[in-house]
Amino acid sequence: MKRIVSIVMLVALMVFSTLAFVQNASAEEAKMVGTISKIEMSADKKSATAILKDTKSGEEVTIIITDEQTLDKFMDKRIVEGDEIRCKYEKVDGKNNSKIFKKTAGC
Amino acid sequence: MSGKIVAILVGCSLLAATVQAKDHPGKEYVLKNGYQGPKTCETCHPGKAREFLGTVHWKHASKVDHVDNINPNEEHGMKDRIYTMCNGNDIVNNLKEVPPNALGKTKFTGCNTCHPGDHTSDVGSTGPQAEQAIDCLICHSSKYDFSKRKAVKDKDGKVVMTQDRSTEAAANIGRPTIKNCMICHEAAGGGAMIKRGFSMAKDAEVHVTKGIICIDCHQVKNHKFPTGRDPNNWAHDGIYMTCVGECHSAKPHSDADYNRHTATIACQTCHIPKTGGAFSKDFTKWEKQSNGFYEPSTLKREVNETAPVYAWYNLTVSNTPHFIGPKGSRTDGKSKIYPFKIFQGKAYFNKKDGQLLSMDFAPPIANGDTLAGVASAARILGIKDYEPVPGWQTIYFGSNHQVTPKNKALNCANCHALNGVLNFKELGYSSKEVERLTNPELYFEKLLKLQQENE
Incomplete structure (x- = not known):
């Protein structure tokens, strides 16, 4: 009986550790500086996707933006395609959710 | 917060909502006649354009009587000052097209981009042409299309800033919103929230959370804006503001102990516990960006990531080549303890007279040559006798925005515990006084009671 309990405990521990690892892995944070090649607002204007071309690697990354301030900047064209952006995002379930999305330029 | 204040805040919010929801009375006129710039505004608001030309927003300067080593009879400000957050000004960094970089790219840049x-x-500038050049809508329209505001060269090769003068933008005007203010005020110093490092988002500023906007506190009269007393806010419209007034009394807390502190501690000290943005820059060494342009090397943090420093401040400013910051002391009878964002910048100083030299950014943006930038600025300013040597300047920026909710403000232990944020010794207290000020007897019972209530 003791042995069975130990095995069950061990399996439970392994499952828990794996899940914890998967959760951590799925919420990985990343940063990049890139030029916007495309902005697309959702129909309800509550989110947008922006494609950023990484200035270092040239790789295109699709970012999902939901914060009101950045959405407003898309709508009144304070941020437009061609602008260079400093972005911090969180990778969750294969999607890149923006946490910081700012133009690099200033006066 | 007292019931009276809550009632006032709710009243303000409702009034603001009503005012915002209401169309501008001239909307029909604009829709019918189109928008021809300030002369359209002046149909109903005569004299306002000329009035605006006399303000800091247009002049970027005013007489400055609270800063050392400045002639109080002359006008100074962003127009001409030199310090190491910007190392340039409207004169040496007048909006221009920079020379091509190694990739053959060029761009327009300048300190007066926001003008x-x-x-x-x-x-x-003054006169009828200046009056008609004012971009009223950038501050007053909620439908301004920013893709229409950009620097371009006209047919004579002069750099001009275009504007959105569309009927749609003009038909949607009103009191400036937070967005109208932050278009310029968040972009200063080399990027979003770099210079002052505060956010006016709903989740960052308790006033904004409650529906209060910039001009509810900065109550504008005739286009003149009341300002606070940031040691780096030199030019002003001659009107100052404080927290104490219509909304907050001089004894705003329900706790008498906290109220006793207001004689020596500024509201900001407890209620703005964090700041952010750039905390150091090196103008002698620019970093090459992936687009081929160069930018000054900058160490920066997000808003809310920097702990302020605290100092006595009597609202006058020490201004020397290596230090710009608050004057004041515990004993002068005028000072209070304020929070500041401390910033250190490296730039070139003139070995001949010790003064900080300015830099024209056009050469270093294109190729990283900072000494060419100093030489160009010296030419523009007519300085012939100079020898550039690198050095550092320390600057204290006022921390006056990003007010935190009451339950996140500093409490007794945040200052009076041994590891508290205030360095009492540096603030002028004797060892014996420090011992008394950091004794848990001062706060233990009060905080224990509070802890029990919250558990």
């Missing part, structure tokens, strides 16, 4: 004129009528 609400068209660049032909620039900082401090």
